[in-house]
Amino acid sequence: MIKILRKYQRTVFGVLVIATAALAMGGFGLGRFMGGGPRERGAITINDVVIPYEEVHRQRRELEDFYRKRFGSNYEQFMEMLKLNVNQLVVDQIIANTLIDQEIKRLGFNAGAGELDMLLRTQVFPGGVDQDSFGRYLRDQRLSPEEFMGNLKRDLARQQLTGMLRDASVASKLEALSVLEREETKYTVSFVTFDPNNYIAKVDTPKEETLQAYYDENSLKYEAPERVAYDYVVFNARDFESSIEIFPEDVEGVYTENISKYELPDEVKVRAIQVTKPKGKEQKNESNDAALDAAKEKAEKALIRAKDGEDFVKLVTEYSDNAATKLIGGEMGWIKRGVMSKSFDNAVFALKGPGIAELVETPEAFLVVEVEEYKEKSAKPLDSVRKEIEDEIRKREAPTYASEQAHKYLSEWIKSGKSLREFASENKLTVNPSGGLLAKEKDPDTAVSGLTRKIFEMPGEERQVVEMGDKSILVHIVDFKEVETPPFQEVRSLVIEDVKKKEANRLAESASKEFLDNLEKSSDKNLEKAAQKLGLKSESKENLQAGLARELPFVDDVVHSAIFSAGQPGLLKDVMSVQGKYYVFQIREINKPKIEEMQKKVSQKQEEVSVENGEILLQSLINRLKAAAKIEVDPGLMVEDAA
Template identity: 25%
Template sequence: MLQSIRNHIQSWISWLIVGFIILTFALWGIQDYMGGGANAAVASVNGEEIKLDDFQRAYQRERERLRQALGSNFDTLSQDEARLKQQLLERVIRERVAQQAARDLGLRVSDAELAAYIQALPEFQDNGRFSSARYEQVLRSAGLTKQGFEALQRDDLLFAQLFAGLRDTAFVSAHQFDAAVRLQHQQREVSYLVIPADKFKDAVQVDDKAVQDHYAEQRERYTTPEQVSIEYLELAGADIAAGIKPDEETLRRQYQERKAQGAYDSPEQRRARHILISVEASADEAARAAARAKAEGVLQRLKRGEDFARLATEVSQDPVSAPKGGDLGWFGRSVMDKAFEEAVFALAPGGLSEPVLSPLGWHIIKLEESRPAHSKSFEEVRPELEQAERQHEADRQFFEQYETLKNLVFENPDTLDVASRELKLPLKTSAWFGQSGGEGIARDPKVVAAAFSDEVLARGYNSELIETGANHVLALRIKERKPAAQRPLDEVRAEIIAQLKQEAMQRRARQSGEELQKRLAQGEDAETLARQPGFTWVQAGMVGRVDAKLPAPVLRAAFTLPKTQPALGGARLDNGDYALVRVTNVREGDAAALSSAERLALVRELTRGAAERVYEDFVSARLGRADIARYLDRL
């Protein structure tokens, strides 16, 4: 266009216009001149812009959520990208309206509140305490900046404040409660007859025209989705640790340091059995004396040679140790009652105590074994020291190599070869996979999301480092790419025939069920109708809305039928069979029959539902009054 103007310039005014256009492009760029820009707004809400960058990040998070939720079905859904983006934009607009409403009401989230909330999240804690290093690592692996993540959390807390404030205005009336009880705790007497689809297998045929028509109408269903093969570098702490051999001097120094701190000292221990004759703390002297006499009798039986374990099982009143022959296992000092401990530590192995009184009653004790105090030798703890030192050194090397890998991947965005040579990491190649994932490394949703991101797939750059486990990251790039392709009819013919045949069998089952329903409605006997081969009436009896003994479609159908009795309906079962459903009695829920816990749970459920409706109505009203502009061409 500029050359055309230049060729026809006739006056200094034309040159002035050209100069103005060139200057404009130079200062602001073509994108801004044309109304776009690298970070243009995709919408405006009451004058506040929703930037393209923010929307794209939200879109990537939504795609990842859908990919994990839908699995193999995600490939089909992701093809309608425009609709997904428009739906997300409406949600983002709604959130911005709610955010503005919260600010208008004076709601705020302070920096201290935000920090306390984030530090309490278990994802960012090591050994129960907030770790800045863990925080940064998790955000980095998720592709988030601190500023971006904290802004998201601040918004969430602000929404929670708004919801909490509106929730307090919600209430449930007695009438609403009674109506909910009648409905939710209603029971129905249900029976059903299953008409198997397989019954019509031999009666159904699929001709070639039906196959061709289906293929023509449903071509999008018979495409191979876009697939990629990636090459990637893995940096794994476990691989680093495997090549580390701690030196002897370091191990012995650590042993001496820990030994000086008492880390390897084991106090003396005893293993004993006991027989308890229990005495209540409130027992009088006569009861105590009777218990003592019983304990003396047990002691005499032991002295006459009866087996301690067998006698403990017979007479001990300790419910924990009696089934184990009175065995208490190994224990040290300051574990048992003081009098019990003194008696045990005064015995030699095999010795019996006199009756010992504790708050629980009278004990007869037998010492089985004793262990003297012991300090573990270097050789005993050497494997433990080696493992700790190996892990410590592996962690140090991992984080050092992590930084190197991150920089090399960024500085050389169109190749992983440089990082591979520098860090001596083998460059690996994956099998083909689509947006629903695949085998091996492609099982990880974060790997799949990175491979199909605009940065990697469209622009051909390396991915950022992806955390796939503790001290385990990788970087990837596209090696090969296969576009989506139509599968030939001959390849899918058998699949189509099987589907069309199954659909026809299901239709025949439904038609048969509907015919039987008409005959029942006209007064024919249910048991007589059910005598056809393969048919059986199932008498389920009175059931509630949640009852695992009925197929879910039968239960749903039973509770959507009118209360008039008998009521008849039908349902397609998950396996394609058809069920004829009959309801012969309806019993309303009774609030008086609910326990206090059930009443409280229902009140909470109804109040929560009411609060959600109040919140949605409030935001919808604000949305209706908002000044909103949408720029869909920028999505």
């Protein structure tokens, strides 16, 4: 062991090898899935690899946290708009990564010490690392040393595989030019929209037998969704901040690793002569230019005399236009870097000590600056920021502590065999009822928004801990109702509405097809004129580009493909249906980019297309591996996110 430690001690990788060995020998934690406990149930099986539910839920939490940070307060709206099934994304990612890892193992990719060291230096710890900071990093990430090194080797092997695929996917110049031409060709498009909502008034109230027949054929549409009633106890991270035990070395570690955050900027004590620029300087004319030149010349004279050693206070009295500071010898006091303009900082702080700075120009004036004293930047004393750091650590660690407490109580509660209400009463915990049966989009309180949906996403778990950002919630399901279909009379008004919408949709589609058919038969085939004759509203969009058309109806895949693959102007031959509306399109102009302009961008586009080709090749490999693999997924994991 001594020889191994000496071999690696000079590299970043070596520091971590030594630290890993030391931490492992010291009993630093256990791997997330190490043996010794009861065998975990399998949520996903991929060939001979079993993925437990806990790992699926962990990765789901990580993905949700990523989206929450990205979308902020708009998280729920974005998730609904994008129709993202987070469960499906997590399951797909787990399957893809596992298959890739199995293929890497089959191909015999191995990460050497030098390659690992480079990865650590450039990506993981670009600023360097020692054993203490490595230990803190592992605690922050909740990883054992074995997991960290295993993850590192796995990630490097994945990079090697994707690099190999990228090398095999280099795009040609011709391919890049073709993509550029498609992306930068500009289209002018006119269109008419046929909205079924505008035809509902034309639909008569349906007959009773029509309504009954529609209900019989579409009864599933009126099903009441699954509903659940539950009790819950909230473990809020902020309630546990005071319980976090903080050691001096923790504070010192944060202070050292973030020293720039606690630095006081350098500052100067200065006097200044201000020569104000003339009013109306923005307007370029001979008079203004002459006045501006005169102001600059005046400032330059003062600068020369100041550098020659003349009394600066007297020069202020003679030259400065600033009436306020002129009375006190141009004194401006102590100024920290970053308070004034960038041009001021560049000139004044470049001196690094007393002296006369180069002429400073601001939008309003020319400044001649004398630096009387200079203080270098310095770190705030640790004791002055200790409380700030302790509060920061508490906020960072509190969610983990809250989660640990929730899981501790979960274990004790399950062992007790009691209801959550009984257990909570005995342990002085505040229990909250859901207030009856709730569908997945309903929550008992805005403070736990999304809780019911998460409960539905963890099927078969009557007692569970639900993680929600800075809250860990102990949940007891007390009642559950399956999907049920209400009788016709209860939903009759909804059936009437749906039947009328169906007929309005038929009328809108029929009108759009008739409009297109008549337009094609007309002599000039002018969409705007034809629409005007019928009292229809036409719209026009100019300079549409394939990569920039992000609004309806052009963002629709079918519409997008039909327009941006067209080689010449004209009517699109089919009516397009987009989100329940019908559209008739006419391409009026197509303007292709100049070849000389594309030549300037072709190298960068080659790189972009090569990366895209590599991703396509990787996905193709994953699809091939999926087809050959034996994969089993618990159907309960695939519950849709969207209500």
